Amino acid sequence: MSAPRIINENFQRLLWPLVALGLILLFNFLFTPGFINLEIKDGHLFGSMIDILNRGAPVMLLSIGMTLVFATGGIDLSVGAVIAISGALAATIIRPDYVKGVLEYGELRPLLVVVSIPLIVSIIAGLWNGMLVAYVGIQPIIATLILMVAGRGIAQLITKGQIVVFIHEPFQFIGSGFLFGLPFPISIVLFMCAIAYFLTRKTALGMFIEAVGANPVASRFMGVRERWIKISVYMFCGLCSGIAGLIICADIKAADANNAGFLLELDAIASVIIGGTMWGGRYTILGSIIGTLIIQSLTTTILTRGIAPEITLVFKAVVIICVALVQSENFRQIFSSRLAKLKAR
Amino acid sequence: MGGSEIIVQIKGLSKRFPGVMALSNVDLELKRGEIHGLMGENGAGKSTLIKVLTGLYSRDAGEIFLENEPFELHSPEEAPTFGISTVYQEINLIPALSVAENIYIGREPTRFGRIDWKSITARAKKAIKKLDLDIDVTLPVSSFSVAIQQLVAITRALDISGKVLVLDEPTSSLDTAEVEQLFSVMRKLKDDGIAILFITHFIDQAYEITDRITVLRNGELVGQFETEKLPRIELIAKMLGRDVTESQGESGTASGTETIKEKEVFYQIRGMERQGSISAFDLDICTGEVLGLAGLLGSGRTEIARLLFGIDRPQKGETRLEGSAVSISSPRKAIGHYFGFCPEDRKTEGIISDLTVRENIILAIQARNGIFNIIPRKKQDEIVNKFIKALDIKTPGAEQIVNNLSGGNQQKVIIARWLASNPKFLILDEPTRGIDVGAKAEIQKLIKSLSREEGMAILFISSELEEVIRCSDRVAVLRDRNKLAELTGDQIEENAIMHIIASEDVQ
Numbered sequence: 001m002s003a004p005r006i007i008n009e010n011f012q013r014l015l016w017p018l019v020a021l022g023l024i025l026l027f028n029f030l031f032t033p034g035f036i037n038l039e040i041k042d043g044h045l046f047g048s049m050i051d052i053l054n055r056g057a058p059v060m061l062l063s064i065g066m067t068l069v070f071a072t073g074g075i076d077l078s079v080g081a082v083i084a085i086s087g088a089l090a091a092t093i094i095r096p097d098y099v100k101g102v103l104e105y106g107e108l109r110p111l112l113v114v115v116s117i118p119l120i121v122s123i124i125a126g127l128w129n130g131m132l133v134a135y136v137g138i139q140p141i142i143a144t145l146i147l148m149v150a151g152r153g154i155a156q157l158i159t160k161g162q163i164v165v166f167i168h169e170p171f172q173f174i175g176s177g178f179l180f181g182l183p184f185p186i187s188i189v190l191f192m193c194a195i196a197y198f199l200t201r202k203t204a205l206g207m208f209i210e211a212v213g214a215n216p217v218a219s220r221f222m223g224v225r226e227r228w229i230k231i232s233v234y235m236f237c238g239l240c241s242g243i244a245g246l247i248i249c250a251d252i253k254a255a256d257a258n259n260a261g262f263l264l265e266l267d268a269i270a271s272v273i274i275g276g277t278m279w280g281g282r283y284t285i286l287g288s289i290i291g292t293l294i295i296q297s298l299t300t301t302i303l304t305r306g307i308a309p310e311i312t313l314v315f316k317a318v319v320i321i322c323v324a325l326v327q328s329e330n331f332r333q334i335f336s337s338r339l340a341k342l343k344a345r
Numbered sequence: 346m347g348g349s350e351i352i353v354q355i356k357g358l359s360k361r362f363p364g365v366m367a368l369s370n371v372d373l374e375l376k377r378g379e380i381h382g383l384m385g386e387n388g389a390g391k392s393t394l395i396k397v398l399t400g401l402y403s404r405d406a407g408e409i410f411l412e413n414e415p416f417e418l419h420s421p422e423e424a425p426t427f428g429i430s431t432v433y434q435e436i437n438l439i440p441a442l443s444v445a446e447n448i449y450i451g452r453e454p455t456r457f458g459r460i461d462w463k464s465i466t467a468r469a470k471k472a473i474k475k476l477d478l479d480i481d482v483t484l485p486v487s488s489f490s491v492a493i494q495q496l497v498a499i500t501r502a503l504d505i506s507g508k509v510l511v512l513d514e515p516t517s518s519l520d521t522a523e524v525e526q527l528f529s530v531m532r533k534l535k536d537d538g539i540a541i542l543f544i545t546h547f548i549d550q551a552y553e554i555t556d557r558i559t560v561l562r563n564g565e566l567v568g569q570f571e572t573e574k575l576p577r578i579e580l581i582a583k584m585l586g587r588d589v590t591e592s593q594g595e596s597g598t599a600s601g602t603e604t605i606k607e608k609e610v611f612y613q614i615r616g617m618e619r620q621g622s623i624s625a626f627d628l629d630i631c632t633g634e635v636l637g638l639a640g641l642l643g644s645g646r647t648e649i650a651r652l653l654f655g656i657d658r659p660q661k662g663e664t665r666l667e668g669s670a671v672s673i674s675s676p677r678k679a680i681g682h683y684f685g686f687c688p689e690d691r692k693t694e695g696i697i698s699d700l701t702v703r704e705n706i707i708l709a710i711q712a713r714n715g716i717f718n719i720i721p722r723k724k725q726d727e728i729v730n731k732f733i734k735a736l737d738i739k740t741p742g743a744e745q746i747v748n749n750l751s752g753g754n755q756q757k758v759i760i761a762r763w764l765a766s767n768p769k770f771l772i773l774d775e776p777t778r779g780i781d782v783g784a785k786a787e788i789q790k791l792i793k794s795l796s797r798e799e800g801m802a803i804l805f806i807s808s809e810l811e812e813v814i815r816c817s818d819r820v821a822v823l824r825d826r827n828k829l830a831e832l833t834g835d836q837i838e839e840n841a842i843m844h845i846i847a848s849e850d851v852q
Contacts, residue, residue, distance in 0.1 A: 223680040
């Protein structure tokens with residue numbers, strides 16, 4: 001008897017993001033020729049919509065982690081820098097001597113090593129953020145700013161300031177392979193969504209995260225391990241960023257410490273906000289994924305319409321403002337009272 | 346200027362908030378060169394009165410005269426121009442700025458459009474000197490003690506305008522020496538002809554410094570009294586809204602620790618102390634017994650509760666749980682030993698208002714179970730529905746957001762949370778505050794039955810003396826952060842408690 005209410009509540013939160021996404025897609029169906037086409041070549045799916053999903057995969061991963069961090073009342077500005085670190089590590093593991101000017105590869109590094117070391121380091125980066133927030137008590141925006149700035153420097157130290165290009169077939173699969181006809185990055189996103197869902201909703205973690213975010217004092221008085229919870233979400237966010245870093249690096253077959261993941265933290269934050277997750281409290285990962293899709297489809301739309309890419313940013317801003325306004329209870333109240341006044345006239 | 350000249354006169358002041366009459370028909374007169382105490386328990390209307398006087402709230406009825414002229418403020422910014430300034434409990438200075446900057450912030454003297462730092466420093470020095478204070482005004486405020494900061498705030502207030510000074514619980518975070526320093530400044534200001542309205546809940550301080558006292562209770566004026574002519578016991582009775590009968594004066598002052606015989610001691614505390622919050626006290630928490638804490642606001646009731654539950658850590662003290670030594674250093678540990686705590690401030694410490702009734706009830710047990718040992722949803726619903734029924738929580742369903750419930754029902758949700766965790770020892774800090782009469786009676790009944798029938802140890806805190814007396818098997822009496830005595834059985838009686846609170850022998 002009580003279940004429909006919850007579904008209803010979740011649906012309400014997802015309603016406006018879905019409407020926004022629907023509008024953008026509708027626009028494309030009508031005005032972008034070939035937008036709805038899906039082709040199967042060599043058993044792989046191709047098409048504009050698959051492209052949106054594929055390109056959006058790194059930010060989707062970031063927004064999964066960011067959603068949980070947001071729910072605890074935090075923010076992680078360092079995700080872009082962690083992307084750079086993770087990619088730089090992977091590339092240097094593949095070609096350790098490239099930075100010294102040696103072009104030969106040496107032995108082929110096993111995929112497990114290439115993948116696991118960057119991910120472990122990414123989790124440690126998250127641990128660092130979490131410790132600063134939970135134990136040192138620094139405000140999340142400041143605490144993660146430290147790694148946002150320093151992280152890119154660390155990535156550059158790893159690559160000695162160079163762009164490390166490489167060839168490593170098994171690793172490249174992460175960026176450009178296909179699984180069950182879908183680009184592999186999409187599979188990774190689905191997998192991480194499932195992991196996040198099971199970790200938070202099939203255990204008590206999700207409830208603790210929301211409790212800590214909504215009222216840290218009351219949570220502590222109930223014996224919830226506030227610090228532990230915070231640290232774990234930052235670590236998970238670090239892991240998500242690390243995976244995103246591997247995808248980006250594997251896709252372009254190079255590690256660019258300067259530009260990999262540059263400003264992606266802002267896209268991730270925007271996705272979470274558009275998706276309807278409150279700062280501190282209730283969260284919805286699905287909403288954040290929809291948020292990313294809105295941003296990504298908007299970007300793709302602008303590019304395919306032949307509008308100058310610089311304008312993308314303006315469009316993004318407009319969409320964020322619109323969705324944020326619609327989500328804001330204050331705004332809705334003002335808006336509906338104005339509407340009522342107009343009608344009264 | 347004559348010492349008895351009336352500077353502020355408040356007549357028939359009323360202020361209504363939705364659902365409550367915060368002030369009704371209150372009078373107050375403040376004379377030049379007097380220190381006037383404003384006293385009363387929670388919800389008495391003290392802060393409302395100040396906020397109306399200083400222009401933060403508008404009044405619904407009544408008149409205020411300043412030097413015989415009727416006056417009305419529309420915003421707090423206007424108050425200083427009329428000579429009224431206020432120093433609040435939480436010092437509103439900017440910690441990183443210097444003393445001088447804090448004194449002149451917002452009204453910096455300028456020269457040719459630029460801030461004249463030289464004159465700021467010079468004038469700040471002079472202003473500080475007036476209070477017999479000798480500090481470097483160029484140092485940041487944060488480098489000084491709370492007491493000095495308080496004095497800086499007073500300096501700022503007086504420098505803006507110097508006729509009426511309102512001090513809102515200025516002593517609550519000061520130690521004895523610091524209070525003395527503040528008082529000597531207050532006396533000096535009084536001699537200079539300034540009228541001081543001093544809000545405090547410390548009885549001793551009121552008797553040390555005030556000339557007259559106005560007592561409020563539940564938004565109504567109890568009376569205005571000459572401090573010298575008002576016996577302590579009368580003052581306390583007036584604040585609590587009780588009557589004093591002289592006969593049973595001293596019967597209750599005897600400490601009753603030896604009377605605990607049959608009851609099994611669950612949690613034993615010896616010499617527990619935390620500086621600035623409560624001085625050393627002993628306490629025995631017994632199974633199947635309600636221990637009440639009686640005392641006025643700020644007497645240390647909540648402080649004891651926080652120490653027992655591990656929220657604050659004591660500097661000294663030994664604790665034994667069921668005979669063996671323990672140290673409960675966090676709420677988590679306390680809960681591990683089957684303690685429960687319903688905090689005084691329901692909104693910020695009790696409920697998680699964005700979550701559902703179910704989640705609010707389940708959280709504490711789930712936290713004890715750990716993250717992975719999740720309670721199956723079916724079991725959760727069972728537990729929650731059981732307590733919704735047992736405590737008669739009025740909610741459309743378990744999935745209702747707690748914020749949508751009334752105060753009394755929110756309180757029941759918190760109680761349900763702890764009852765669901767099978768506590769052995771439950772701390773209830775003002776569980777009936779701000780809830781309607783019906784819910785109040787239910788909670789009182791529940792407290793009794795939990796201790797009698799379930800054998801739970803309960804620590805019951807309430808500012809309503811009558812309620813403490815009705816519910817408790819044993820009462821510890823507190824005053825000014827000291828535990829004074831313990832009463833049992835027939836000793837638990839209004840007059841006895843009030844006499845203990847009024848007694849002067851204990852410092």
